[in-house]
Amino acid sequence: MQTLAQTLKQQATSDSLTQLIFTLAETSKAISKAVRHGALAGLLGATEQENVQGETQKKLDIITNDMLKGALKGDNSVHGLASEEEDDVVAVNQGGEYLVCFDPLDGSSNIDINSLVGTIFSVLPAVEGELTEQSFLQSGRNQVAAGYVLYGPSTMLALTTGHGVQLYTLHPETDEFLLTDANMSIPKDTAEFAINMSNQRFWEAPMQTYIADLLLGKIGPREKAFNMRWIAAMVGDVHRVLSRGGIFTYPTDNKNPLKPYKLRLMYEANPMALLVEQAGGKASTGYENILDIDPQEIHQRVAVILGSANEVDTCLSYHDIDY
Ligand code: AHG
Ligand code: MN
Ligand code: MN
Numbered sequence: 001m002q003t004l005a006q007t008l009k010q011q012a013t014s015d016s017l018t019q020l021i022f023t024l025a026e027t028s029k030a031i032s033k034a035v036r037h038g039a040l041a042g043l044l045g046a047t048e049q050e051n052v053q054g055e056t057q058k059k060l061d062i063i064t065n066d067m068l069k070g071a072l073k074g075d076n077s078v079h080g081l082a083s084e085e086e087d088d089v090v091a092v093n094q095g096g097e098y099l100v101c102f103d104p105l106d107g108s109s110n111i112d113i114n115s116l117v118g119t120i121f122s123v124l125p126a127v128e129g130e131l132t133e134q135s136f137l138q139s140g141r142n143q144v145a146a147g148y149v150l151y152g153p154s155t156m157l158a159l160t161t162g163h164g165v166q167l168y169t170l171h172p173e174t175d176e177f178l179l180t181d182a183n184m185s186i187p188k189d190t191a192e193f194a195i196n197m198s199n200q201r202f203w204e205a206p207m208q209t210y211i212a213d214l215l216l217g218k219i220g221p222r223e224k225a226f227n228m229r230w231i232a233a234m235v236g237d238v239h240r241v242l243s244r245g246g247i248f249t250y251p252t253d254n255k256n257p258l259k260p261y262k263l264r265l266m267y268e269a270n271p272m273a274l275l276v277e278q279a280g281g282k283a284s285t286g287y288e289n290i291l292d293i294d295p296q297e298i299h300q301r302v303a304v305i306l307g308s309a310n311e312v313d314t315c316l317s318y319h320d321i322d323y
């Protein structure tokens with residue numbers, strides 16, 4: 001089986017990008033080990049700190065953030081970094097070619113129940129001059145690489161550098177990422193959806209109507225029975241969509257009028273949107289392609305609808321109607 005190094009070489013990835021991907025991959029191996037020690041190492045549970053998102057940080061949110069930050073600081077290809085767990089952007093190396101945005105631990109609420117968690121990352125080109133938040137505010141189309149690592153029954157790395165999506169599985173004995181799917185491809189049609197149904201009463205009219213029609217199954221306008229899944233970790237839900245198709249959405253809601261969206265653009269929506277597009281799927285807010293968004297701030301949140309192309313189009317058609 002082909003290694004990560006061999007695949008990147010075949011794709012003629014530059015030395016500096018290869019180096020950065022290796023920094024991320026090596027750190028994810030260490031995170032995978034830390035996560036597996038769980039309760040044995042006293043790693044479960046929350047801290048008393050809050051992040052800039054207003055979320056109480058889990059111990060592992062902070063530990064994984066520090067691991068990634070430390071590793072990226074030691075990589076001279078990195079100009080700056082931004083993380084879900086860092087209030088502000090962090091300057092790294094003056095001459096670095098890349099900016100890295102990451103969600104060190106996605107699915108924090110799953111930690112204490114030993115369920116799926118992951119790491120999400122997005123790599124952007126560095127811009128001239130002093131590093132500021134503005135340096136990062138580039139469209140998702142600028143991403144030179146994006147991926148996630150899933151700490152599940154096996155540890156998997158899904159990666160794109162613009163040549164489709166490759167999936168690697170971490171060999172537990174040799175500790176090497178081996179290519180197990182050279183070209184992930186999302187089926188155009190699906191009969192599976194992922195949404196947190198408990199928020200139903202807070203959604204906008206288009207999403208209310210779309211999901212109601214899915215739930216009607218064969219007797220409804222879709223004339224098809226749909227199944228539902230919700231892992232509560234975007235990495236897990238997106239991985240299922242990349243593996244066998246589906247539609248995943250965290251739509252606009254009015255539960256908290258000051259916070260109408262849950263997922264973050266720079267280190268959740270953008271990298272996942274690039275992976276999904278590279279695998280033949282679509283990613284939208286309902287009104288705009290995710291990758292076309294002009295970011296306004298590093299912790300900006302957006303509505304996300306992504307997955308099987310025809311199903312995303314159907315969902316979007318509900319957004320074109322006046323309610
Ligand atoms: P994070 O743990 O990095 O803060 O992200 C959690 C996100 C995402 O992974 C998941 O899809 C969603 O929150 C789950 O939200 P609910 O708890 O509302 O289901
Ligand atoms: Mn969080
Ligand atoms: Mn997350």
Ligand code: MN
Binds near residue numbers: 061084104105106107
């Ligand atoms: Mn997180």
